[in-house]
Amino acid sequence: MDNNKRPEDMVRITTSELAEAFIAEQVSAIQEQVGDKKVLLALSGGVDSSVVAALLIKAIGKQLVCVHVNHGLLRKGEPEQVIEVFRHQMDANLVYVDAVDRFLDKLAGVADPEQKRKIIGAEFIRVFEEEARKQEGIEFLAQGTIYPDILESDGVKAHHNVGGLPEDLQFRLVEPLKLLFKDEVRVVGKTLGLPDNMVYRQPFPGPGLGVRCLGAITRDRLEAVRESDAILREEFAKNGLEGKVWQYFTIVPDFKSVGVKDGKRSFEWPVILRAVNTRDAMTATVEDVPFALLQHITERITHEVPGVNRVCLDLTPKPTGTIEWE
């Protein structure tokens, strides 16, 4: 039997009862596969890796070593939430790696989007490899592979195609979610007790805010992306758009425009808002955000985010625009 193929009669996990049954089955399968050995997991805080972590914590507790790499390109509050949920609430074995300077130094002066992606991907593997070497007795690597990853790209997470760990670190894989669709992963995560804002979060690209801080990344402009994104998310949540809009974020280009602030001429960056809906990310339509809310978000961003004097709205569907700007 091809164990990378979802059986036709496999029940779709739509309720917590079905999720309980899946969890019980996977917990014994993982215990049997892993025995008393240690398992390593790169825990980004995204839906898939978080659900794998919660499942493995239930199955093998501290035999799981989660590594959370903060590459400086995460959204506001994300690293803190990973530490809070996994270290404090779930009592997991969590290694937190502050690699912010390392990533930002490597990215300094690099403007080409694909080059930026390559650097982020390669540096991620390097940091993870270093952490893997520090751990003794690891025999397994857990991954948040889900069924669409298998269907789309032979089991390699779509955009993480930057090579893998070196030969001597080829662990056996633990991939408990590999036959599940995204909606099922969310039900399993919810049933495992993960917070809603982790389980139902919008898609977030691997290179993170790095592809929303256009051109060569600078720390001040990256902060403008992070702060404006936090305001947009907060306002969407407050106004009932959080679960309704598929993806929404801000972009900060690498040019400035003239404005007036506090009676003085300013020369600062614009923030671009993007909010789109899609089924499969191949095409997308623009969300019709109420004008008064757009005005309120503009007011907040221009007053609260240092270095920003203007807010623009991207009205472009895909095609012709992609969802991200880089």
Ligand code: XMP
């Ligand atoms: P585009 O911009 O191609 O995006 O219309 C389609 C979806 O893919 C996400 N995206 C990425 N995800 N690494 C990722 O993990 C990437 O490099 C990357 N680039 C785009 C994007 O956020 C959207 O959901």
